[in-house]
Amino acid sequence: MKALSSNSTSFLSDADAVAAQIPDGAFLGLPPDYSMPSMAVVHALIRRKARNLKLLGVPVLGLSADLLIGAGCVAEVESSAVSLGEAGLAPRFTEAVEKNLLKVKDATCPAIHTALQATEKGVPFMPLRGVIGSDLVALRPDWKIIENPLKEKDPILLIPAIQPDIALFHARWADEAGNVWIGRRKELATIAHASRTCYVTYEEQRPGDMLEDELLAPGVLNSVYVSGVAQAKRGAWPLSVAGVYGIDDAHLSLYAKAAKTKQGFQRYLEEYVWNHTPEKNSSPAASRA
């Protein structure tokens, strides 16, 4: 396991500047659609024609992965699932797998959390209950069933630590100290803790240091984990930032329909990624919380 960065946070100009920090072939830890993927950087990665990315879904993936896969940026996906949730299958992922164009390492949600928590704690593995008897085990030579060393006749699965090169996500706030407010989306902290570097886009900058505020601090990811931040207003669109804007369900349906064919997907990219106009974002109002 490589020693991880603890430098101070860089303030980058925008999502494209973040995408420039993500080299081809990087192993990216990404949150699910409900937990603030940085869609702004996903779009920027497509624009900079990133290639051979490896994606880790923590613990599942959706629109962010489907866009990157469809645009040819991805060589491999490790995830417990890739889907658009209520909007249905992830069409570009599904087609890429069915045509054997994408390497998939199938996992199960708690195995991914466990693997990242192992890196978070600096241990080479952690055990996980269940899973034994699932065909997932045979497909994962890195997973190993052992006899519990503390009890006789008790088989248990060991999951090795995973260390992404880069944690990438969006957040509501960054402050002047480089701290990031992730609120209740604590999987973002786990990804950041376990990754060698971490880039975050944010809605708004807050003055001062959120760690000085007892009410905000519980939702803060300390800047010690944050390599760089960049502002990206509505940077999770068409997904949501709790308390700021809701999921754009209509846009997700539009995407699910468009991306059913390669041509439809290209037209979607043309309109929403290549000819980038944030004004097109039409996120609904936030729920009141």
Place this chain on the structure above:
Amino acid sequence: MKALSSNSTSFLSDADAVAAQIPDGAFLGLPPDYSMPSMAVVHALIRRKARNLKLLGVPVLGLSADLLIGAGCVAEVESSAVSLGEAGLAPRFTEAVEKNLLKVKDATCPAIHTALQATEKGVPFMPLRGVIGSDLVALRPDWKIIENPLKEKDPILLIPAIQPDIALFHARWADEAGNVWIGRRKELATIAHASRTCYVTYEEQRPGDMLEDELLAPGVLNSVYVSGVAQAKRGAWPLSVAGVYGIDDAHLSLYAKAAKTKQGFQRYLEEYVWNHTPEKNSSPAASRA
């Protein structure tokens, strides 16, 4: 591992009502002095003459343990340390150990976190780096050094899961739904997750449900883990509740001096525990955070 409670939270009348829920012989998970021990319930346990408690320090203990030990409530302590911090040694703990009146299971901080996280995740053990070569290992027959099953010639320590009977601590707020706000003191969540039951005293009750508030939610322990709550104003005194009142350093010094002798300790109990008058609490103002 016993299945854990997920009933709804009871609202109890006061700290004494909480102490009545804690039977003699219970295995109590307690936070350190800097992380809101429920001193109100510690006092109530002394008043109700609790006996044979087993204390787990997560990961260390201080005034709360020293009081309970001095008052004869404790049969065993598992902790990484027991001390009064800047105020010096914990005098009742020290004397009890030196006179061989107390069973101590010595640990090291991350081993205790690891043991509780194992219970939190429902696994029977977790590995921990380091520690090999420490005399702690020989004294802990429950700890075991194995060869890393995923790599040759790599000895590593396994720590078995620990499940306290009762998590006990103080918090700033409880709400009408039984949720508790612990802020950045996340070890309190770990203790609660890993314990069979959890009792919390709080400073103030908040109306409604804090989970509905995006800004408060990140610091909330969900009521699913909370068996019972009771109001205890200044319930952490002479220790602190961040943002509400600071540590009463002068009182800690007074205690450290008084408790050096058994007689001095009894006089302290007489004044501050048996003749319980909350008005004696003289906590300094909160730091501004």
Place this chain on the structure above:
Amino acid sequence: MEPYAREELLACCIARLIRDARHVAVGAASPIPATGVFLSKALNNKKLRISLLHKRQGNAFTEGSRELFDLAGQGRIDLFFLGGAQIDGEANINLVRAEGKRFPGSFGSAFMYFAAGRTILFREEHSKRVLAPKVDFISAPGWSPPGVERRGGPQALLTGKALFVWQKDKRRFRLESVHPGHTVREIREQTGFDYDVAPECAVTAAPSAEELRLMRNEVRTEILANYPEFAARVWPSS
């Protein structure tokens, strides 16, 4: 008898299966199970704790997406729901791939099927394709050999046409009831695996007036916030 939607019948079946559960977690894209759970709470289980994994507002999980699995590992989830691209007669489920088709993936099934107190399998499509003799890929096994730690397993399998209960000792499903409009023979023809038939096997009871009233009022309100398309379709604003 009042007319009702197919979704309402299925939600009623689920509500009747909840019994004395104290804490039910409901995953993504599960509006019918969610409806059944809220109905159970409204009917006869006032203290039932319902944790919607993807609740859009006031989400109960403050430890992120790991908390559901930790809760289950702790034994604090009494009941969970799983589906399957395929489900077989040993209650194995497949969420990964079948007949050249790729599905989203196993999600947390390989863990939750073991760790939740019990699991209700739910899949609307009732066909030999879905209810297969043997799944092409085991995302999560329906049972485990002695010695493999496992807290829970399947309780029942609900489809759009019938309800089966799981017989743990026999490791076989038993047909419990057939939904109105379908027959025992039709079920046999459209099920790819073998199963027993309960001697008392009957027609699934239709939703009562009280069940319908609750679903169309307080339950609808809960569902609308999190499954807006579903709620709008099943209970269009009156």
Place this chain on the structure above:
Amino acid sequence: MEPYAREELLACCIARLIRDARHVAVGAASPIPATGVFLSKALNNKKLRISLLHKRQGNAFTEGSRELFDLAGQGRIDLFFLGGAQIDGEANINLVRAEGKRFPGSFGSAFMYFAAGRTILFREEHSKRVLAPKVDFISAPGWSPPGVERRGGPQALLTGKALFVWQKDKRRFRLESVHPGHTVREIREQTGFDYDVAPECAVTAAPSAEELRLMRNEVRTEILANYPEFAARVWPSS
């Protein structure tokens, strides 16, 4: 030369040992190490990140007390401080018991001594009792045999009378400097373990005017907030 307090000299010794560390964590009851770390930052290491474990306000840890250990496990802590009721010539430390006396306990030493990039051992009392031939109890070992994973270990041992550096290859301390008012011979007499003496062993350099100015101004402000008794004693309000 300006007069200075003993604590100021020791803090200067620590500041000089920090070198290029990017992240230093300081535990409880460590006002002199904390002073040294803030001095290093003020002097020549502006980007140094200092995490005070028990910072009373604006505490950097938002994952609770586990985060320090996780950070160290991740390799994000370059430098840590440990003390000892006893320390021996192999750099083993004892925080548990000696000569019938009980001390608080091992704290996180058994992990941090391995996981932090390097550790400065600090103990003011310099006596044969403390600097023992062999500790009565190893809370954390000074070195580990090949094959035992260990990121870091001791860098130096600072006492109230002298500074030793750790020679990893030889597994022995080397006396590097003796604080003003003490002699090389006195150190040998009052140290219970054997050690080498650096050929260039000299008197520990006194704090410079600049070091004193910084300690008495910006550093004092930082220390006052977290170690009020210490700050009031060493730097009484002028």
